[in-house]
Amino acid sequence: xxxxxxxxxxxxxxxxxxxxxxxxxxxxxxxxxxxxxxxxxxxxxxxxxxxxxxxxxxxxxxxxxxxxxxxxxxxxxxxxxxxxxxxxxxxxxxxxxxxxxxxxxxxxxxxxxxxxxxxxxxxxxxxxxxxxxxxxx
Amino acid sequence: xxxxxxxxxxxxxxxxxxxxxxxxxxxxxxxxxxxxxxxxxxxxxxxxxxxxxxxxxxxxxxxxxxxxxxxxxxxxxxxxxxxxxxxxxxxxxxxxxxxxxxxxxxxxxxxxxxxxxxxxxxxxxxxxxxxxxxxxx
Amino acid sequence: xxxxxxxxxxxxxxxxxxxxxxxxxxxxxxxxxxxxxxxxxxxxxxxxxxxxxxxxxxxxxxxxxxxxxxxxxxxxxxxxxxxxxxxxxxxxxxxxxxxxxxxxxxxxxxxxxxxxxxxxxxxxxxxxxxxxxxxxx
Amino acid sequence: xxxxxxxxxxxxxxxxxxxxxxxxxxxxxxxxxxxxxxxxxxxxxxxxxxxxxxxxxxxxxxxxxxxxxxxxxxxxxxxxxxxxxxxxxxxxxxxxxxxxxxxxxxxxxxxxxxxxxxxxxxxxxxxxxxxxxxxxx
Numbered sequence: 001x002x003x004x005x006x007x008x009x010x011x012x013x014x015x016x017x018x019x020x021x022x023x024x025x026x027x028x029x030x031x032x033x034x035x036x037x038x039x040x041x042x043x044x045x046x047x048x049x050x051x052x053x054x055x056x057x058x059x060x061x062x063x064x065x066x067x068x069x070x071x072x073x074x075x076x077x078x079x080x081x082x083x084x085x086x087x088x089x090x091x092x093x094x095x096x097x098x099x100x101x102x103x104x105x106x107x108x109x110x111x112x113x114x115x116x117x118x119x120x121x122x123x124x125x126x127x128x129x130x131x132x133x134x135x136x137x
Numbered sequence: 138x139x140x141x142x143x144x145x146x147x148x149x150x151x152x153x154x155x156x157x158x159x160x161x162x163x164x165x166x167x168x169x170x171x172x173x174x175x176x177x178x179x180x181x182x183x184x185x186x187x188x189x190x191x192x193x194x195x196x197x198x199x200x201x202x203x204x205x206x207x208x209x210x211x212x213x214x215x216x217x218x219x220x221x222x223x224x225x226x227x228x229x230x231x232x233x234x235x236x237x238x239x240x241x242x243x244x245x246x247x248x249x250x251x252x253x254x255x256x257x258x259x260x261x262x263x264x265x266x267x268x269x270x271x272x273x274x
Numbered sequence: 275x276x277x278x279x280x281x282x283x284x285x286x287x288x289x290x291x292x293x294x295x296x297x298x299x300x301x302x303x304x305x306x307x308x309x310x311x312x313x314x315x316x317x318x319x320x321x322x323x324x325x326x327x328x329x330x331x332x333x334x335x336x337x338x339x340x341x342x343x344x345x346x347x348x349x350x351x352x353x354x355x356x357x358x359x360x361x362x363x364x365x366x367x368x369x370x371x372x373x374x375x376x377x378x379x380x381x382x383x384x385x386x387x388x389x390x391x392x393x394x395x396x397x398x399x400x401x402x403x404x405x406x407x408x409x410x411x
Numbered sequence: 412x413x414x415x416x417x418x419x420x421x422x423x424x425x426x427x428x429x430x431x432x433x434x435x436x437x438x439x440x441x442x443x444x445x446x447x448x449x450x451x452x453x454x455x456x457x458x459x460x461x462x463x464x465x466x467x468x469x470x471x472x473x474x475x476x477x478x479x480x481x482x483x484x485x486x487x488x489x490x491x492x493x494x495x496x497x498x499x500x501x502x503x504x505x506x507x508x509x510x511x512x513x514x515x516x517x518x519x520x521x522x523x524x525x526x527x528x529x530x531x532x533x534x535x536x537x538x539x540x541x542x543x544x545x546x547x548x
Contacts, residue, residue, distance in 0.1 A: 011309045012154030012318065013161060013302065017206060017459065018527065022150045023467045024438035028287065031435055035285045044286065045343050048428065056434045060471045066530065069154060069319050116429065119477065148446045149455065150439065154322065155390065160330045161305060164298035165424065172422045181423065182480050185291065193297045197334045203393065206456050253292065256340065287433045291423030291480060298424060343428060 001134060003078040004037035010071040020066040027059070030091050030107055033075040037089075042131040051116050052128070057086065058110040065104045071095055073104060079134040085121040086112045087132055138269060140215040141174035147208040157203040163242055164196065167228050170212040171246070174226075179268040188253050189265070194223065195247040202241045208232055210241060216271040222258040223249045224269055275408060277352040278311035284345040294340040301333065304365050304381055307349040311363075316405040326396065327388045331360065335381040345369055347378060353408040359395040360386045361406055412545060414489040415448035421482040431477040437516055438470065441502050444486040445520070448500075453542040462527050463539070468497065469521040476515045482506055484515060490545040496532040497523045498543055 008029050016022035021029075038044065044054055067073060073093050080090045093105040112121035113128050124132065145166050153159035158166075175181065181191055204210060210230050217227045230242040249258035250265050261269065282303050290296040295303075312318065318328055341347060347367050354364045367379040386395035387402050398406065419440050427433035432440075449455065455465055478484060484504050491501045504516040523532035524539050535543065 009309075011306060013159045013305050015152070015154050017149030017152050017156070017455070018464050018466070019154070020466075022442075023470065024150060024435055024442060027435035027438050031287050031433075032285060035283075044428070053429050055429070055431075055477075056474060058471070058473050059434065060469070062469050063467060066466075146446075148443060150442050154318070155327050155329070157329075159305075160333065161298055161301035164301050168296075168298060168424050169422060172420075181291070190292050192292070192294075192340075193337060195334070195336050196297065197332070199332050200330060203329075286428030287435060289426070289428050291426050291430070293428070296424045 001037055001041045001079050001132060003076060004033065004040075005074055005076050006033050006036050007072055007074050008032070010067050010069055010073065012069060014067075015069060018066070019068060021068075021071075023061075023063060026061065026063070026093065026105055026107075029073065029075060029093065030059075030061075030077075030109065033077045033091060034089060034109070037077045038132075047113075048116070052122065053114045053116045054111060055114050056109055056111050059107060061105060061107040063105050065095070065102055067093070067095065067104050071104075079132060080108070082124045082129060082133055085123060086110055087124060138174055138178045138216050138271060140213060141170065141177075142211055142213050143170050143173050144209055144211050145169070147204050147206055147210065149206060152206065155203070156205060158205075158208075160198075160200060163198065163200070163230065163244075166210065166212060166230065167196075167198075167214075167244055167246065170214045170228060171226060174214045175269075184250075185253070189259065190251045190253045191248060192251050193246055193248050196244060198242060198244040200242050202232070202239055204230075204232065204241050208241075216269060217245070219261045219266060219270055222260055223247055224261060275311055275315045275353050275406060277350060278307065278314075279348055279350050280307050280310050282306070282347050282349065284341050284343055284347065286343060288341075289343060292340070293342060295342075295345075297335075297337060300335065300337070300367065300379055300381075303347065303349060303367065304333075304335075304351075304383065307351045307365060308363060308383070311351045312406075321387075322390070325390050326402070327390045328385060329388050330383055330385050332384040333381060335379060337379050339369070339376055339378045341367070341369065341378050345378075353406060354382070356398045356403060356407055359397060360384055361398060412448060412452045412490050412543060414487060415444065415451075416485055416487050417444050417447050419443070419484050419486065421478050421480055421484065423480060425478075426480060429477070430479060432479075432482075434472075434474060437472065437474070437504065437518075440484065440486060440504065441470075441472075441488075441518055441520065444488045444502060445500060448488045449543075458524075459527070463533065464525045464527045465522060466525050467520055467522050470518060472516060472518040474516050476506070476513055478504070478506065478515050482515075490543060491519070493535045493540060493544055496534060497521055498535060 089109040226246040351365045363383040500520040
């Protein structure tokens with residue numbers, strides 16, 4: 001999968017007590033960005049019908065700057081690497097253009113593909129590896 | 138089902154741009170209250186395994202006062218009536234005690250029980266009616 | 275404000291127990307669509323700085339068909355009318371194209387513009403009325 | 412602050428495509444648990460009025476088992492340590508009782524207290540340290 005860029009504009013319902021995007025809301029922003037990245041390579045509904053699920057097992061997220069109303073956030077996502085039974089997606093949430101780009105947040109998202117019947121991670125091999133591997137296709 | 142009362146305390150992540158509980162968040166509060174009311178009478182997981190789903194088909198909600206951080210909201214829910222193929226739950230969101238109770242919001246929630254395979258509403262009869270009918274049991 | 279059309283694709287995190295978009299989630303879809311419609315006519319952050327808030331006071335929503343994973347939903351929003359101190363936005367959630375368009379949900383959203391200091395609705399007049407009135411500009 | 416235990420029951424609207432609690436939803440569960448823990452020691456609304464905000468700067472969360480409908484999750488939270496300008500809360504999401512307790516998820520949540528006007532972290536000293544320090548009071 002190629003690097004994927006998508007934008008989300010901060011709305012009033014994304015904010016919390018301090019007028020900043022709430023920490024849990026970022027995880028939805030990141031999840032939306034991952035779905036958009038993945039849908040070009042893998043049809044998760046078809047995977048599900050074959051008994052395979054794409055499951056997040058670990059997220060590390062740094063909140064570096066507060067995002068506020070009307071901010072346009074660019075989310076840059078890419079598969080960083082695939083291991084034998086897991087992989088890792090890196091995602092950055094950026095704001096601004098040109099020399100003024102600031103990093104609002106960044107995250108590492110570790111995932112597995114599970115056999116839904118057993119809950120066990122399957123090997124990142126064959127068709128699955130082809131669909132999820134980092135690169136240009 | 139009897140009238141059911143539950144409380145939710147307003148937290149920072151429930152708020153929006155204006156420091157008020159956001160309109161969509163109320164629907165989660167109301168849904169949580171309905172689950173708590175229903176679980177004493179009906180096991181929706183068991184219903185699902187038998188091919189039956191509890192589905193909301195219409196909500197009318199009035200937002201009457203703004204709820205803010207640390208408000209303790211009491212949600213009062215009851216089945217108002219059952220018809221042939223649908224029913225209606227009334228829910229009130231209250232704040233304060235004794236003479237000082239204020240109505241923050243109120244809603245009418247129309248629901249059906251569907252045959253999941255066909256998507257069609259089934260008759261509110263027999264065991265289903267017994268489980269959902271308003272009253273003391 | 276003109277009729278405004280926006281699309282949202284249904285993702286795994288929008289679904290519930292039955293694999294359908296959950297009723298509370300629709301309110302976020304509708305809110306996102308309203309923000310997109312309004313931002314061309316009114317800057318709610320600037321309004322807030324002047325002490326004015328855009329507040330929803332009533333929503334009536336009909337859930338007509340279940341939306342499932344990968345559905346592309348088109349949300350059509352327009353200001354239906356403005357009264358003296360309130361207005362109403364109509365929103366439809368549609369699926370499909372051409373002759374096959376289905377209505378997934380529709381909603382009537384009544385709103386007011388409030389003086390944030392007093393919580394009272396202000397008159398839909400002058401600049402406010404110009405910004406929110408239905409029409410081509 | 413003492414270790415704090417709270418329970419949340421998994422409802423249909425917490426689930427996703429696979430019938431499991433969605434990864435972003437856990438962050439709301441954890442946030443709710445932190446609010447309940449903190450409110451005994453610190454009034455965040457009063458802090459806000461004095462210009463101080465409680466802000467999460469990093470979360471690491473491991474999703475170890477899938478939580479499903481009707482699971483009763485116990486969330487155990489405690490302040491693990493306070494440093495000079497930040498602190499860390501550990502949270503576990505458990506399921507089951509006695510010998511059968513399973514870890515569903517665990518998280519490390521790094522936080523700061525910021526001067527809202529400047530966005531800078533203040534020292535974890537004096538009253539702030541007293542309110543947030545781990546321990547029995």
